[in-house]
Amino acid sequence: MSKTLFDKIWEKHVITGEIGEAQLIYVDLHLVHEVTSPQPFDGLRSTNRRVRRPDLTFATMDHNVPTKDIFNVQDQMSRLQMDTLVKNSKEFDIPLASIGDDKQGIVHVVGPERGLTQPAKVIVCGDSHTATHGAFGAIAFGIGTSEVEHVLATQTIWQVKPKTMGIKVTGELPKNTYAKDIIMGIIAKYGVSFGVGYAIEFYGETIEKLSMEARMTMCNMSIEAGSKTGMVQPDQTTFDYIEGREQAPKDFEAAKKYWSQFYTDNESDFDETLTFDVSNLKPMVTWGTNPGMATPVDQSLPEIKDDNDANAYEYIGLHPNMKPVDINLDYIFIGSCTNSRYEDLEIAANMMKGHHLAPNVTAWVVPGSRAIRNRAIKTGIAKIFEDAGCEWREPGCSACLAMNPDKIPAGKHVASTSNRNFIGRQGAGSRTHLASPAMVAAAGIAGHFVDITTDEFV
Amino acid sequence: MEAFVRETGRAVVIPNDNINTDIILPKQFLKNILKTGFGKDLFFDWRYNADGSLNEAFELNKPAHQGASILITGNDFGSGSSREHAVWALTDYGFRAVIGGGFSDIFYMNSTKNGLLPIVLPEENRKILRDVQADENIQIDLPEQTVTYKNYTFHFDINSQWKEKFINGEDDIDNTMKYEKLIAAFEKQRPNFG
Numbered sequence: 280m281s282k283t284l285f286d287k288i289w290e291k292h293v294i295t296g297e298i299g300e301a302q303l304i305y306v307d308l309h310l311v312h313e314v315t316s317p318q319p320f321d322g323l324r325s326t327n328r329r330v331r332r333p334d335l336t337f338a339t340m341d342h343n344v345p346t347k348d349i350f351n352v353q354d355q356m357s358r359l360q361m362d363t364l365v366k367n368s369k370e371f372d373i374p375l376a377s378i379g380d381d382k383q384g385i386v387h388v389v390g391p392e393r394g395l396t397q398p399a400k401v402i403v404c405g406d407s408h409t410a411t412h413g414a415f416g417a418i419a420f421g422i423g424t425s426e427v428e429h430v431l432a433t434q435t436i437w438q439v440k441p442k443t444m445g446i447k448v449t450g451e452l453p454k455n456t457y458a459k460d461i462i463m464g465i466i467a468k469y470g471v472s473f474g475v476g477y478a479i480e481f482y483g484e485t486i487e488k489l490s491m492e493a494r495m496t497m498c499n500m501s502i503e504a505g506s507k508t509g510m511v512q513p514d515q516t517t518f519d520y521i522e523g524r525e526q527a528p529k530d531f532e533a534a535k536k537y538w539s540q541f542y543t544d545n546e547s548d549f550d551e552t553l554t555f556d557v558s559n560l561k562p563m564v565t566w567g568t569n570p571g572m573a574t575p576v577d578q579s580l581p582e583i584k585d586d587n588d589a590n591a592y593e594y595i596g597l598h599p600n601m602k603p604v605d606i607n608l609d610y611i612f613i614g615s616c617t618n619s620r621y622e623d624l625e626i627a628a629n630m631m632k633g634h635h636l637a638p639n640v641t642a643w644v645v646p647g648s649r650a651i652r653n654r655a656i657k658t659g660i661a662k663i664f665e666d667a668g669c670e671w672r673e674p675g676c677s678a679c680l681a682m683n684p685d686k687i688p689a690g691k692h693v694a695s696t697s698n699r700n701f702i703g704r705q706g707a708g709s710r711t712h713l714a715s716p717a718m719v720a721a722a723g724i725a726g727h728f729v730d731i732t733t734d735e736f737v
Numbered sequence: 738m739e740a741f742v743r744e745t746g747r748a749v750v751i752p753n754d755n756i757n758t759d760i761i762l763p764k765q766f767l768k769n770i771l772k773t774g775f776g777k778d779l780f781f782d783w784r785y786n787a788d789g790s791l792n793e794a795f796e797l798n799k800p801a802h803q804g805a806s807i808l809i810t811g812n813d814f815g816s817g818s819s820r821e822h823a824v825w826a827l828t829d830y831g832f833r834a835v836i837g838g839g840f841s842d843i844f845y846m847n848s849t850k851n852g853l854l855p856i857v858l859p860e861e862n863r864k865i866l867r868d869v870q871a872d873e874n875i876q877i878d879l880p881e882q883t884v885t886y887k888n889y890t891f892h893f894d895i896n897s898q899w900k901e902k903f904i905n906g907e908d909d910i911d912n913t914m915k916y917e918k919l920i921a922a923f924e925k926q927r928p929n930f931g
């Protein structure tokens with residue numbers, strides 16, 4: 280019978296249960312961070328349980344980490360959560376990349392970087408953007424607190440199989456448009472909930488040509504489309520990315536052979552399909568308070584259709600018929616599990632090279648991991664940011680969710696490479712505009728958004 | 738997980754509809770590392786005055802209600818953010834059951850994971866239960882699926898899977914470990930490329 284990529288991986292992981300009901304699924308990789316793990320570990324302790332497979336578990340710190348002075352955690356609760364992870368990792372024998380460690384960083388950046396994220400795995404983490412790992416052709420999704428404890432104790436999870444949706448992406452990406460613009464374009468077109476109840480697979484000629492970093496950006500924002508999981512079929516690009524990494528399979532040829540059987544047989548196998556053509560794609564910018572409230576950079580902001588729009592405009596301090604070039608920026612943020620990988624930083628740096636930030640703009644550049652940070656320092660990319668007037672920070676989630684000291688002040692506009700522009704997400708009263716790293720970097724130089732597909736830039 | 742078979746206890750009535758998880762436990766209490774200790778913050782904004790003193794008019798604070806184990810409430814209890822902390826706050830306070838007109842799906846699921854029995858009863862039944870005095874008991878019999886108060890006995894529905902889980906005091910992990918052999922067998926045949 281012909282099947283989807285998702286179906287094939289799912290079937291390989293069912294331990295018991297029938298389709299349509301909750302099935303017991305084996306978890307190949309459980310990623311852990313300091314915010315959603317304290318209670319699960321406490322639960323294990325109080326019931327005298329152990330972690331079943333510490334060898335399939337990996338912990339790091341990201342959400343609370345101060346990125347300016349990484350070893351100086353001022354917030355008491357943040358410090359307590361971080362200290363607790365250190366203690367729990369020791370007690371339960373789990374490998375931990377703590378602050379200062381070469382492997383530390385945003386959990387969804389570090390997993391792939393270590394080579395832990397591999398095709399055909401089931402990967403979970405107590406964080407919704409776990410979908411990122413689906414870029415490798417894995418089933419990856421976020422789980423709740425009780426489920427974290429359940430996975431620690433049993434290495435399994437009860438799940439009802441979702442339906443599948445194929446999103447076929449076609450056309451050649453115009454110069455200076457990126458994966459971020461594709462996924463933002465898809466969400467702007469189809470809305471923030473079309474993916475609810477579906478596992479999404481992105482495929483088509485455009486996706487095949489994307490780098491792993493770009494595929495991760497797409498899958499990362501499947502959440503913003505309402506889906507718990509996004510994925511891309513593993514191919515040579517995937518294998519090349521993994522080969523040689525610390526945790527890559529030792530018998531790589533055998534692994535590659537195994538991985539190669541995971542692909543969707545026929546488009547008609549999906550429960551639902553959508554298409555998206557990128558031939559005329561423009562860089563995207565959000566103007567409102569959810570990721571679907573986005574517009575191509577060269578177009579006017581939309582008319583007010585309902586209360587949601589009216590409330591969004593009021594919060595963000597803009598009005599219809601303005602254009603993204605009219606949005607005066609106070610901050611730019613380059614970081615988060617959506618766009619803080621080396622390739623993202625390189626693209627942003629190329630935009631900034633030889634320029635300086637606009638006078639009123641504060642810029643935070645936050646690499647996704649220490650390894651990325653070290654590499655960028657070595658190759659001179661960090662220097663380009665610093666010369667442009669940016670603050671070059673330590674790895675962590677930073678202003679993506681502002682749970683740490685990196686908060687955008689109330690009323691300030693920030694161009695951000697992250698994934699959520701919800702009210703208060705980047706600090707109480709903060710006004711977020713999501714865009715690609717290239718767009719955000721160029722906006723920092725200009726002090727407002729600019730169309731980077733015009734002659735001046737390409 | 739503590740088993741729930743029968744409970745005879747005193748009840749507190751907080752009859753409002755739409756009590757969401759932000760009311761049950763406001764978000765400032767989420768940055769914690771334990772599942773316990775949330776009881777004192779339960780219904781924080783209703784329970785305490787702005788200056789931090791006890792709001793003596795609030796039902797939960799009345800001396801006669803101390804030690805109550807059953808909460809009687811309105812429709813749509815536990816909506817809003819999916820935080821499991823809301824359930825932890827109710828159990829930590831000492832509640833063993835909540836009787837309401839309806840519960841949000843996620844709150845209901847979270848309750849079944851933490852031994853807090855959610856009971857759905859129609860308004861006509863709850864109207865009678867709301868007369869309960871501070872020194873009167875209510876009996877809940879889960880095997881029989883009944884709530885008894887004075888001469889009244891009301892039947893409630895519950896999915897047999899959840900019912901069994903409560904009665905056996907099994908948590909999800911216990912339940913899954915019944916399949917331990919299958920899990921171990923699965924682990925043996927997992928592909929491993931070193």
Ligand code: SF4
Nearest residue numbers: 408615616676679680
């Ligand atoms: S970078 Fe942002 S979205 Fe990603 S894990 Fe951290 S807080 Fe979540």
